[in-house]
Amino acid sequence: MLQCGLLAGAVFGAALAILGGILIPVGDQIIQSTVEKEAVIVPGTTAYENWISSAAFVYRQMWLFDVQNALDVVELGATPIVKERGPYTYKVRYLAKSNITAHNDAVSFLLPNGAIFEPDMSVGSEDDLVTTLNLAVAGAYSLVPKNLHFFLDHIIKSTKSSLFQRRSVREILWGYQDPILKDILGVFYPYNGTFDGYYTVNTGQDDISRVQHILSHPNSKLSFWNDTYCDTLNGTDASSFPPFVDKNKPIYFFSSDICRSVSSTFRETQDLWGIEVYRYVLPPSTFASPSINPDNKCFCTEKLVSRNCSMAGVLDVGPCRGGAPVYISLPHFLHGSDYLRQDVLGLNPSEENHFTYLDIEPITGFTLSFAKRLQVNMMYGPSKVISVLKHVKEYTVFPIVWLNETATLDEATADRIKAELFSRINLLENVQMSLIGIGAATFALCLVSYCCKHAELLTYH
Structure with missing residues (x-):
């Protein structure tokens, strides 16, 4: 009778282990279904709530480049020397999406722009003075035809302007009345009260692998680069990606700051408040010269400043900035x-x-x-007509400001995400593992006991 009980226990344990094993694909399917349900951009899902408004504050730190030898550059042709000043920090992306309109498997919206100065997170006041490139002189140098540069020189002299100017942080970033153009200029002007968009993105209802993919954007009707590859809109806005990310594959996102899509590759796994995350980075090839990355050939729209497209590390965004000589790079021309x-x-x-x-x-x-x-730069070059540029020797891509726009999940939000979504996933996984573990242990214990008992009986006889 005892032997029969042990055998029955072993069979029962094996059955539990098999049941646990059978539940693995079933559980995986339930997990996938749960995640996909919550990742769709429709009212009531976790993704929608996070999509409407960022769960974390977004801060933009700014470092301006203060020119140390402005007079020597203009009068003697000296090489400019700059010193980094910052950070000057602003809270941005604090406004929820607006004008949300759903249609079929897509949703359209506007992303409001706003910046609030954070003095406690800054090195000084917005009234701090910085010597920087004169935006009007640099811009007019490229935009005004060369046969009219003598008129430009007259205006520069009559307004007592020069290649460089000394202005407050607030003016440089957000705008000032320029004496040359008789208009407001600023690195990010206009910003407050404006919008990024109108975006249209895929909700993922019909195909979860397309969730958050941008379908259209004013700067996504790309004809700037005159090339199918460079004009292709690819990926999301980087706030989220389709679920079940494969770290062996690059991810893609579109940036309106640079009017193009880029890819990002997996670097390492990180722990964020107990949540495992994949860290993706921009590869050095993003802004590489066409000789290193042939895919970038169509982003080179002129030959002179780029030294026949051999220049690495910067992107001329003039084609999507009305022809202004604006160049985007990584800070301090990294790579x-x-x-x-x-x-x-x-x-x-x-x-x-x-x-x-x-x-x-x-x-x-x-x-x-x-x-x-990212770093915002402007270009200026030599001139035989414009007095403040007569001693300039080479076309120069000059750094004005670099920014570090960051956001990170706080501990409370991480706990909420773990409680709302991951707790269900973990519970199901634990049930699967428990069934397998208990079943395997029961099977092994009963089988060993049966064998020992059977051996005793053989020895006795």
């Missing part, structure tokens, strides 16, 4: 051509401080932390 840092002294690129990254929760595809680091 850029050496001569960029030789033409302007005082720059010290650092991989640790100047790279861009996204921390993505791989099951849901939600971006839980990020740091977007």
Whole structure:
């Protein structure tokens, strides 16, 4: 009778283990269904609530480049020397999406722009003075036809302007009345009270692998680059990605700041408040010269400043900025051509401080932390007519400001996400493992007991 009980126990344990094993694919399907349900951009889902308004504050730190030898550059042709000033910090992206309109498997919206100065997170006041490039002189140098440069020179002299100007942080970033153009100029002017969009994105209802993919944007009707590859809109806006992220594949997102889509590759796994995230970074090839990355050939729209498209590390966004000589790079020309840092002294690129990254929760595809680091530059060059440029020797891509736009999940929000979504997933996984563990242990214990008992009986006889 005892032997029969042990055999029955072994069979029961094996059955439990098999049941647990059978539940693994079933459980995985339930997990996938649960995640996909919560990742769709429709009212009532976790993704929708996070999509409407950021769960974390987004801060934009600014470092301006203060010119140390402005007079020597203009009068003697000296190489500009700059010193980093900052950070001056602003809270941005604090306004919820507006004008939300759903249609079929898509939703359209506007993303309001706003910036609030955070003095406690800054090195000084917005009234701090910085010597920087004269935006009007640099802009007019490229935009005004060369046969009219003598008129431009007359205006520069009559307004007592020069290649550089000394203005407050507030004026440089957000706008000032320019005496040359008789209009308001600023690196980010206009900003407050404006919108990024009108975006249209996929909700993922029909195909979860397309959730959050941008379908249209004013700067996504790309004809700037005159090339199918460069004009292709690819990916999301980087706030989230389709669920079940495969770290062996790059992810793609569109940035309206640079009017193009970029890819990002997996670097490492990180722990964020007990949540495992995948850290993705922009590869050095993003702004590489076409000789290194042939895919970038169509982003080179002129030959002179780029030295026949050999310049690395910067993107000429003039084609989507009305022709203005604006160049985007990583801070301090990280991964850029050496001569960029030789033409302007005082720059010290650092991989640790100047790279861009996204921390993505791989099951849901939600971006839980990020740091977007970019530098805004303008170009000026030599001139035989414009007095303040007569001693300039080379076309110069001059740094004005670099920004670090960051947001990270706080502990309370992380706990809420773990409680609302991951607790259900973990519970199901624990049930699966428990059934397998208990079943296997029961099977092994009963089988061993049966064998021992059977051996005793053989020895006795």
